[in-house]
């Protein structure tokens with residue numbers, strides 16, 4: 001009901017109108033509504049009173065009370081009011097208000113002189129000037145209407161005399177004029193002060209809006225500088241990682257005689273310092289990932305006991321060295337949790353490193369796990385230096401360090417902030433309890449839905465990534481058993497790096513290339529068992545090289561060495577269909593295993609190709625091509641719809657959501673959501689390039705994204721535009 005009234009009141013208002021015009025239009029509609037309701041109310045009242053009177057007097061209802069004059073008058077007013085609202089609705093406010101004032105005057109004259117003369121109804125003319133003040137902004141008009149109102153008020157006394165002469169004689173014209181004027185001036189005063197306030201408010205609003213704009217500009221600048229910082233970190237770390245890999249690699253190869261204790265000690269220091277540097281770089285990279293929200297959790301079912309036991313074993317010797325009692329009490333045996341193993345491992349490692357750092361010799365540290373009503377808790381408890389109550393609030397903030405002797409020389413204040421981000425990204429929670437001087441207890445709570453007892457077994461089926469990991473460790477052929485050396489092409493602009501890799505891969509037949517372009521030339525006349533390429537290189541980078549090779553249908557397995565640990569970098573490479581990547585610095589062992597696995601896998605595939613008739617292979621390829629075509633054309637045709645989701649696609653492809661995800665991942669190497677997002681971003685980028693005048697909103701709509709800011713943030717993240 002209220003909504004209906006509001007709609008009627010708003011009829012005729014337009015956004016293009018000035019604020020005060022819209023206000024007057026509303027007022028006029030409101031007057032019409034009030035007057036209409038009053039009339040209906042009075043008419044109903046009159047009928048009831050007449051009915052009651054007739055019943056009491058005669059006991060018969062004669063309908064003589066029905067006063068035609070009155071009825072037609074009311075009817076005339078209601079019709080007029082409807083017409084006024086209609087005129088207003090058609091944006092003729094000026095005519096509507098003239099009509100309204102005229103109806104008001106005519107109606108009053110009619111009542112004062114014809115329907116009910118001598119009943120002081122002329123006093124209604126007192127309302128005329130306040131009404132005109134609210135409907136007209138020009139002072140002249142309101143004074144003119146005031147005069148008309150006053151003259152009309154005098155009509156029954158002087159022009160059509162309806163009162164006895166002695167009453168007319170007693171009318172004090174001057175006093176009456178005073179009342180008219182006072183009412184007019186009072187309403188005018190309130191109107192003026194209201195206008196003044198509105199102007200002030202408008203000024204304030206403008207100020208707030210301009211402040212908001214300044215803030216938005218500053219926010220954009222800040223975001224830009226954060227992005228710059230993040231890129232700077234990524235590039236810097238690339239620069240540092242390459243020499244660091246070389247230092248670590250060569251240090252590991254140094255062989256000293258048993259007696260050469262001094263050099264052995266020096267090497268140990270170099271190794272330790274390298275490790276420290278690596279930790280700092282990793283911390284910086286983690287931080288930059290945190291800034292960019294680049295957490296893409298890949299949850300897999302992890303056995304809690306073996307997961308924590310692994311960490312327990314890793315830290316045991318460090319605690320023993322410091323003479324700290326280290327225990328692991330697991331009350332949740334045979335429990336599986338759904339976590340991103342790598343990330344969650346970083347969180348636990350951070351807590352244990354802190355316990356090790358902040359617990360003095362002869363103290364004790366424990367990892368405890370237990371069930372509770374909400375799920376599972378993991379506690380890392382130490383009897384270390386503790387944290388004061390005021391500071392427990394702040395330790396999860398980035399770069400926050402409690403000032404003490406230990407933090408003076410160690411740490412950066414990133415660890416706990418990163419740990420908390422990881423825990424939150426998992427939808428778990430972390431809390432700390434501490435007593436200064438006595439010890440600290442960190443508690444990670446894992447809700448039931450991520451613990452195996454409440455998880456439907458089918459829903460915790462390991463994702464493809466997990467399966468891929470498993471397949472990578474299939475039986476490997478022993479290199480020594482192969483007579484002919486396998487051939488590897490190393491593509492890296494860093495001469496020292498190439499030399500180092502050559503040394504590590506001495507069991508292989510190595511060819512070198514300085515960049516992608518040179519590699520392509522070498523590949524024209526030679527076949528290799530594997531290509532090992534750097535990601536960032538001058539002339540032609542690793543990504544372009546891989547793209548070109550894929551275009552040439554070159555099936556040689558490719559491993560990429562990269563300093564980029566960000567998801568975008570990884571994804572863009574994986575999307576090209578490489579066989580794996582290694583982060584610099586890497587372990588020699590890790591590199592050798594990856595190379596072995598990639599070559600073996602490739603051999604298996606070629607054998608599979610050999611074993612199967614060309615018919616079967618053709619069918620398999622055709623199936624993949626068809627699937628690829630079907631899904632990509634559906635996505636491209638429906639890109640402008642915000643309803644394009646995994647569900648709509650699975651409905652179209654007539655497969656379940658999980659089957660679709662699995663198939664897409666195996667054929668296209670991406671999840672369905674990544675596929676949709678990628679297509680949207682690509683189309684948005686093309687639209688931008690095709691039509692530089694297209695607004696952001698138009699582009700967002702064309703690619704089915706409702707949140708324009710989100711789309712353009714993603715575009716910037718993806719293409720740097």
Ligand code: ADP
Nearest residue numbers: 354358386395401402411412413414415416440
């Ligand atoms: P960092 O260890 O690099 O200084 P963190 O973010 O890991 O940074 O920790 C932040 C601060 O919290 C530390 O500086 C330390 O003062 C305090 N802290 C963390 N863990 C403990 C602990 N187990 N005992 C005492 N203080 C701790």
